[in-house]
Amino acid sequence: MxxxxxxxxxxxxxxxxxxxxxxxxxxxxxxxxxxxxxxxxxxxxxxxxxxxxxxxxxxxxxxxxxxxxxxxxxxxxxxxxxxxxxxxxxxxxxxxxxxxxxxxxxxxxxxxxxxxxxxxxxxxxxxxxxxxxxxxxxxxxxxxxxxxxxxxxxxxxxxxxxxxxxxxxxxxxxxxxxxxxxxxxxxxxxxxxxxxxxxxxxxxxxxxxxxxxxxxxxxxxxxxxxxxxxxxxxxxKTVHVHPDLLPFAVSIVSETRAAVELEAGASPRASRDWLRAAQATAYMEGRRFLLPDDLLATAEPVLAHRLTVLPAYAASGQTAATVLDRIIRSTPMPASVAGRRRR
The missing domain is CATH 3.40.50.300 (P-loop containing nucleotide triphosphate hydrolases)
Incomplete structure (x- = not known):
């Protein structure tokens, strides 16, 4: 645990x-x-x-x-x-x-x-x-x-x-x-x-x-x-989500649709699935509230397979996982939830 x-x-x-x-x-x-x-x-x-x-x-x-x-x-x-x-x-x-x-x-x-x-x-x-x-x-x-x-x-x-x-x-x-x-x-x-x-x-x-x-x-x-x-x-499904975590998640998903390396980004269904998976992760740990790390831990398995890398970038070694990691690292986390992290 x-x-x-x-x-x-x-x-x-x-x-x-x-x-x-x-x-x-x-x-x-x-x-x-x-x-x-x-x-x-x-x-x-x-x-x-x-x-x-x-x-x-x-x-x-x-x-x-x-x-x-x-x-x-x-x-x-x-x-x-x-x-x-x-x-x-x-x-x-x-x-x-x-x-x-x-x-x-x-x-x-x-x-x-x-x-x-x-x-x-x-x-x-x-x-x-x-x-x-x-x-x-x-x-x-x-x-x-x-x-x-x-x-x-x-x-x-x-x-x-x-x-x-x-x-x-x-x-x-x-x-x-x-x-x-x-x-x-x-x-x-x-x-x-x-x-x-x-x-x-x-x-x-x-x-x-x-x-x-x-x-x-x-x-x-x-x-x-x-x-x-x-x-x-x-x-x-009743696991509480801090309101400031929602724009953070949507910003990441939106960026996948605009990323130059990607032919296709994540859908609104992906956003829904990501939130549900993060809630389930929190629930499994006995919490009824979401931490930012619940989103980060489920990002790749939920989002990466929905992303299509353009052939030119794939030839240079880029993968959906590496592009997603870059997007997450470059997306600032809201200050109101940034301190609610696992050590």
């Missing part, structure tokens, strides 16, 4: 705790969730924390990584600790939209069409190798991600609550991959990378396998019930 030093409560923060009592403080439950997921994904505490923050904020996560580093394990473990239903979609080049959303089939007994739900109808859905399927099938996920429903045969059907999507994509230069449409990339709250384990953690993984002590992620016991998780999602 992060310690905040030299802090005095802002007057606006009084009375922002939500009503109702928990049997345990939510931050302790969330810490236990992180610990349980960490028992199957060794040494990836930072990634686990960011995934939890994104889902707590009601967002979706795009994992861009090489195969075999634990992306499926992470999704299964998360579904288990909230007691939710997990479904996996292995996306391929010949997959059709109905293979994701479901569709109607003729039932000879009843003499009518019946709707057969697709794998998107679950609390936690893993869309594996999203960029191996054509854009038409990728677009089948757009409505589900934003509207929390799917439309088939002219009828809209609500998805389960909560609904969270983890999509994985292979590096862009892998054979047989399609680029993700910008509209879809923008609907992911965060883009993260798990990365290879350290030598120490890979030895620990092999030792657990050799001794038959490895943990099946789907066998993890729930830490919270689905309704408790939904309550956490509602409560984290």
């Amino acid at each position: 992060t310690t905040v030093t030299n802090y005095e409560r802002w007057p606006e923060d009084e009375g922002v705790r939500s009503s109702g009592e928990w049997h345990e403080p939510p931050e302790l439950l969330l810490e236990r969730m992180r610990s349980k997921i960490g028992s199957v994904l060794y040494g990836k505490e930072e990634v686990i924390s960011k995934v939890l923050a994104a889902f707590l904020a009601g967002g979706h996560v795009l994992l861009e990584d090489v195969p075999g580093v634990g992306k499926t394990m992470l999704a299964r473990a998360f579904a288990a600790v909230i007691g939710g239903q997990f479904k996996r979609i292995q996306l391929t080049a010949d997959m059709q939209p109905a293979d994701v959303t479901g569709g109607s089939v003729w039932d000879g007994r009843s003499g009518s069409f019946l709707f057969v739900p697709g794998p998107i109808m679950a609390n936690v859905v893993l869309a594996d190798e999203l960029n191996r399927t054509p854009p038409r099938t990728q677009s089948a996920l757009l409505e589900a991600m934003e509207e929390r429903c799917v439309t088939t045969d002219g009828e809209s059907r609500r998805l389960p609550e909560p609904f969270m999507l983890i999509a994985t994509q292979n590096p862009w230069d892998y054979e047989g991959t399609f680029a993700l449409p910008e509209a879809q990339t923008d609907r992911f709250m965060m883009r993260l990378s798990i990365g290879y384990p350290s030598v120490e953690h890979e030895v620990r993984l092999l030792a657990a396998l050799a001794d038959n002590r490895s943990v099946d992620p789907s066998g993890l016991k729930p830490v919270v019930a689905v309704e408790e998780w939904r309550r956490m999602q509602r409560e984290c």
